[in-house]
Amino acid sequence: MEERLFQNRYLVDEGRPHIQINRAAVDSPQLRSLISICPAGCYTADEDGRVEIASDGCMECGTCRIVCQATGEIEWSYPRGGYGVLYKFG
Ligand code: SF4
Numbered sequence: 128m129e130e131r132l133f134q135n136r137y138l139v140d141e142g143r144p145h146i147q148i149n150r151a152a153v154d155s156p157q158l159r160s161l162i163s164i165c166p167a168g169c170y171t172a173d174e175d176g177r178v179e180i181a182s183d184g185c186m187e188c189g190t191c192r193i194v195c196q197a198t199g200e201i202e203w204s205y206p207r208g209g210y211g212v213l214y215k216f217g
């Protein structure tokens with residue numbers, strides 16, 4: 128899987144992440160689950176255990192959007208035209 132992910136190319140829209148976390152007092156279990164669910168490993172925990180996202184390698188699969196739909200902790204949109212993931216095999 129990781130070998131194939133390395134074949135993708137990403138054009139990062141600097142300063143305009145297409146996914147952001149809406150901060151609440153405590154991260155929900157749904158948000159924390161993204162650390163293991165995201166296929167690109169975009170979600171990590173900081174030293175305090177709070178969930179962080181680095182959307183640079185996002186594959187735009189939409190999994191995190193669906194998982195956190197009810198909690199509203201994720202602001203998710205497609206990158207602007209020309210930016211984001213470029214799949215080698217379509
Ligand atoms: Fe990860 Fe998919 Fe969400 Fe991108 S859209 S951050 S690849 S779960």
